């Protein structure tokens with residue numbers, strides 16, 4: 001009887017410990033960023049991307065204005081990173097900027113990162129995919145309400161999926 005009780009108590013103790021560690025693991029994973037970063041070599045990216053995608057996403061190039069496939073896209077849906085499928089922008093925040101590039105006033109939370117870009121003799125803010133570090137475009141402060149921001153993004157860095 002005593003032995004049974006001991007096994008029973010040990011069982012409870014074990015279960016509660018197991019639950020605790022599971023809980024700790026959950027709490028830990030909540031602290032981490034939503035998505036794991038994707039790190040690939042230049043060679044790997046070259047294999048996966050088109051030459052134009054590679055030039056823009058990995059070499060920080062810019063597609064020519066009024067040539068991209070999305071600057072005139074008015075369909076409802078989500079714009080994902082063309083390299084890693086990370087959701088970046090929704091059609092709800094897209095607006096006509098007249099710049100010749102798809103423009104948004106707000107990104108999907110957690111989708112992008114920014115960095116100061118001092119190339120071309122200008123101080124600009126570069127926009128990168130938060131998941132794969134791919135170059136998307138730049139953000140300027142001449143956008144519409146409610147944010148006043150204009151995320152100027154290369155179509156070739158995006159993959160649009162209808163909602």
Ligand SMILES: [Zn+2]
Nearest residue numbers: 081084129132
């Ligand atoms: Zn990406």
